[in-house]
Amino acid sequence: MKKNRCFIIAEIGNNFTNFSQAKKLINLAVKAKVDAVKLQTFNADTLSSKHAMFDMKNTGKVSQYNLFKKYQINENLHQKIFIYCKKKKIECFSTPAHPNDVDLLEKFKVKYHKIGSDDAINIPLLKYVAKTKKKIILSTGMCDLKEIKNSVKTILRYNKKLSLLHCVSDYPAKKEEINLNIITSLKKQFPKIKIGFSDHTLGPLASLCSVVMGAEIIEKHFTHDKNANGPDHMLSADFKEMKWLVDSIRDFEKMAGNGKKSPTKAEKKNAKNNRKSIVAIKDISKGDKFNFKNLGIKRP
Numbered sequence: 001m002k003k004n005r006c007f008i009i010a011e012i013g014n015n016f017t018n019f020s021q022a023k024k025l026i027n028l029a030v031k032a033k034v035d036a037v038k039l040q041t042f043n044a045d046t047l048s049s050k051h052a053m054f055d056m057k058n059t060g061k062v063s064q065y066n067l068f069k070k071y072q073i074n075e076n077l078h079q080k081i082f083i084y085c086k087k088k089k090i091e092c093f094s095t096p097a098h099p100n101d102v103d104l105l106e107k108f109k110v111k112y113h114k115i116g117s118d119d120a121i122n123i124p125l126l127k128y129v130a131k132t133k134k135k136i137i138l139s140t141g142m143c144d145l146k147e148i149k150n151s152v153k154t155i156l157r158y159n160k161k162l163s164l165l166h167c168v169s170d171y172p173a174k175k176e177e178i179n180l181n182i183i184t185s186l187k188k189q190f191p192k193i194k195i196g197f198s199d200h201t202l203g204p205l206a207s208l209c210s211v212v213m214g215a216e217i218i219e220k221h222f223t224h225d226k227n228a229n230g231p232d233h234m235l236s237a238d239f240k241e242m243k244w245l246v247d248s249i250r251d252f253e254k255m256a257g258n259g260k261k262s263p264t265k266a267e268k269k270n271a272k273n274n275r276k277s278i279v280a281i282k283d284i285s286k287g288d289k290f291n292f293k294n295l296g297i298k299r300p
Helices: 019-032 064-071 075-087 099-106 123-130 145-156 181-189 205-212 239-256 265-274
Strands: 007-011 036-041 053-056 060-063 091-096 112-115 135-139 162-167 194-199 217-221 277-280 295-298
Touching: 007 019, 007 239, 019 036, 019 075, 019 239, 036 075, 036 099, 053 064, 060 064, 075 091, 075 099, 091 099, 091 112, 099 123, 112 123, 123 135, 123 145, 135 145, 135 217, 145 162, 145 181, 162 181, 162 217, 181 194, 194 205, 205 217, 205 239, 217 239
Parallel strands: 007 036, 007 217, 036 091, 112 135, 135 162, 162 194, 194 217
Antiparallel strands: 053 060, 277 295
């Protein structure tokens, strides 16, 4: 991550099932100029019991195990994706859901591990990931502050390279429940930790607003088609939205500046013509007293 530059992640996990689909998403992400694409690395057998159910707007009522079984990706597909991302010069990492998944990702020499909100208080997994010494990005959906503090304390015991993402784990998340002021609260609570935003709202506006409020990392689900079959397509940004978001964030970064109030180079030049000064408004003879009858204030 570059200093003072928001790190923008296109989350493509669960939006593909084969290399052709993944390749299409990676190409679009590169074209949108995001910084990284992120996968989800899991095995249904170690992630969910066969009795667990989803009942959300983006999934309907469905077996978690069956859904995860459909979208889990094997080692061979992981390898193809990591090789292709290296070729396209875009960062690639993933969210592991089990120590076995961490071991798999370590084979590909990832620079980051993302911890999803469902594992934000999974202390054994947090310890296991922290001990890899890789950079960790931790989502905090469904957490209260006490839980976040405990997870942060656990990770920092083994690894100081930690970032936190404010997140609302609802799919799609409602605008009135996003509470972006939490970003400010987290920055005050953890002044030495990068704070970002994992966005599950519809549209890119919440992500842009979060950057204005100080978010240094953005994670946004990404799709080639919002109407495609799958649980996350409907709440994902398509190419047009992601490109708008990236361009808007980069424009904001240019406009934000350093906070120091002083005239710009252009203003110094313009001041010569635009700032008003004292001028004579009639002939003044030697010995006349200056007053508002013979002096005025005008642009020179």
